[in-house]
C-alpha cells in the first residue's frame with residue numbers, strides 16, 4: 001500500500017478532457033445540458049462530483065455572447081465543472097480537424113484516412129494552450145491534474161512549464177499505434193514531448209504502453225527501464241491501467257422495475273426468438289459495415305434462422321461534420337436497407353436500426369434482452385459497451401462476441417473472440433453463440449462478471465491515483481539521493 005500524498009484537506013482532483021461529461025443543447029429556444037456520449041464521460045461520471053473535484057472541458061456548443069458564457073460558467077461551477085469555450089474555427093481545425101482527421105485515424109491504424117495540414121496542427125497547439133491557461137486559473141499547487149486523451153497530448157508539457165511542481169497524470173483512452181504507424185505523423189516528436197510533461201502516463205493495455213515506449217525511444221531518444229523514462233531532468237512512469245465500468249450502476253439499473261417494463265415492451269414488439277445487439281458511436285473504427293456484412297452472410301448461410309433472429313442495431317450519431325463519418329453514415333444506411341430489402345417479411349425485419357442516442361434505462365433494457373452482443377471493432381482502446389452488457393445480464397445468460405482488436409479482449413477471455421477482418425469466423429461464431437447451451441453461457445458470463453465487478457471504475461481510478469502518488473514520492477527520493 002503506497003501512502004497517498006493527496007490527503008491535503010483542500011487539495012482537489014482536476015479532470016481535464018476535450019469534452020465535459022455534459023453537453024449544451026438548444027431545446028425549444030432554451031439551453032439544456034445532456035449527458036455526453038463515449039466511454040470517458042460515462043466512465044468518470046461518478047468521480048468528478050465528489051468533494052471539491054472539478055472537470056474542465058468544452059461544453060459541446062459554440063457560445064459567443066459573453067453574458068451567456070458567464071451564465072454557463074456559473075451554472076457549471078455549481079456542478080463541479082468548468083467550461084472551456086471553443087470558437088467555430090477551433091472546433092473545425094482542432095476538434096474535427098487535427099484531433100479527428102489526423103490523430104484519430106492514425107491511432108486506430110486507419111492512416112489512409114489521415115490528413116496532414118500545418119494549419120490544423122497550429123490550431124491544435126493553440127487550443128491545448130487555451131486549456132492550459134484555463135487550468136492555471138483554477139489549479140492550486142497541491143491539486144492533482146488528470147489530463148485525458150488524444151485531443152490534449154501537448155497539455156502535460158504546457159502545464160509543466162507553468163506549474164513545474166504540480167502532479168500531472170495523463171491517460172490515453174484510444175490505442176497507441178505501433179512506431180511504424182505513429183512515425184507517419186509530421187509532428188510525432190512534438191506530440192511525444194507534450195505527453196512527457198506528465199508524471200504518470202497510462203494506457204489501457206500493455207501493448208499500447210509498449211508501442212508508446214518504443215516511439216519515445218526511437219523518436220525522442222529516451223530509453224526506459226520497467227516503464228520509467230528519464231528525460232534528463234526528471235523521471236516519469238508509463239504503465240497500463242485497463243479501465244472498468246461503474247459495475248453497480250449497470251447492475252442496479254438492469255434490476256429496476258422501469259427497465260424490466262421497457263424490456264417487456266421491446267420484446268412484445270419484436271417477434272423474433274433471438275436478439276443480437278450492436279451498440280456503437282458511428283465510427284469507422286467500430287467495424288459496423290463489416291458486422292452488417294457478416295450478419296447478411298449468416299442469414300444466407302443459415303436460412304433456418306430467418307424470422308427467428310433480429311439484429312437490434314443502435315448507432316449513436318458522432319462527429320457528423322467530419323467527411324469520413326458522413327460517408328460511413330451513407331454506407332451503413334445503404335447496407336441496412338439492402339439487407340432488410342432482401343430478407344424482410346411482413347412481420348419480420350432482420351435488422352432494427354436506430355440512429356440516435358438513448359438514455360441509460362433504454363440501453364439497459366436492450367442489454368437485458370440481448371441473447372448475443374456483437375462487439376466487433378476494427379480497433380478500440382478499451383470498449384466499455386461489452387462490459388456494460390456483461391454487467392446487465394443479471395440471469396447470467398447471453399453470449400458476448402468480442403473483437404480481438406478491442407482492449408477489453410485482453411481481460412474478457414471468456415468471450416467468443418473474433419478477428420473482425422475474418423467474415424467467415426464472425427458468421428460461424430454468431431452461429432455458435434446463438435446455439436450455445438444455457439449452462440455454458442452461464443459459466444462464461446459468471447467468470448466475466450466476477451472480474452468486472454472487481455476491476456470496476458473505482459478500482460481503476462484508485463490504481464491510477466495511487467501510482468501517481470507513488471511516482472511523486474519516488475521522484476522526491478531520486479532528487480535527494
Ligand code: F6P
Nearest residue numbers: 019037038039040041149173318
Ligand atoms: O474515448 C474516446 C473519445 O474520443 C473520448 O475522448 C470522447 O469523449 C468520446 O470518444 C466521444 O467522442 P467525441 O467527444 O468526439 O464525441
